[in-house]
Amino acid sequence: AQRVTQPEKLLSVFKGAPVELKCNYSYSGSPELFWYVQYSRQRLQLLLRHISRESIKGFTADLNKGETSFHLKKPFAQEEDSAMYYCALRRGGNEKLTFGTGTRLTIIP
């Protein structure tokens, strides 16, 4: 069975400082990894996925198969980055998503 672990429930970072939200997964195959974000009082939305290797709102995430990690990074935090972040795994195609427990990121002005 697949599992996603986000070790930090809460993370506070000063504005302008680098951000790293950790995500580790366990799955024997080749999964698809995603980061979702939920801003206050808004719905869950896709932030980025590993297969597209893009940078969204300054965030990047690299899939490290050796370490089974998919950490989310941003070099300079902004106040509007404060939100709940969820790492998620999917076996492929139209399969279900397995979510981590989430990390609440707070950017300190």
Added chain:
Amino acid sequence: GAVVSQHPSRVICKSGTSVKIECRSLDFQATTMFWYRQFPKQSLMLMATSNEGSKATYEQGVEKDKFLINHASLTLSTLTVTSAHPEDSSFYICSGSSPYSYEQYFGPGTRLTVT
């Protein structure tokens, strides 16, 4: 991006009654819809996966007779909580999956309170 709506956004019902939550994909055909439950300050827990025209596939531990899911069309899925009890109070979220990208688009959620 694609839009998914849910109705109602909030509902309060008495213990023992049933309540229906609708999930609609507004601008795309969702061949697959997913229903999640989210407790306060916790992650989303998948309850069931429904494919249009088929019976839903429930996750382990989810009572299919209590949480009835119907996916009768490519744009509508419903979740009916039957004989609701206070422990069913939660935030219920649906998502629709685009058949082209398989990206899941999430609804805004429905807050159910059972008194």
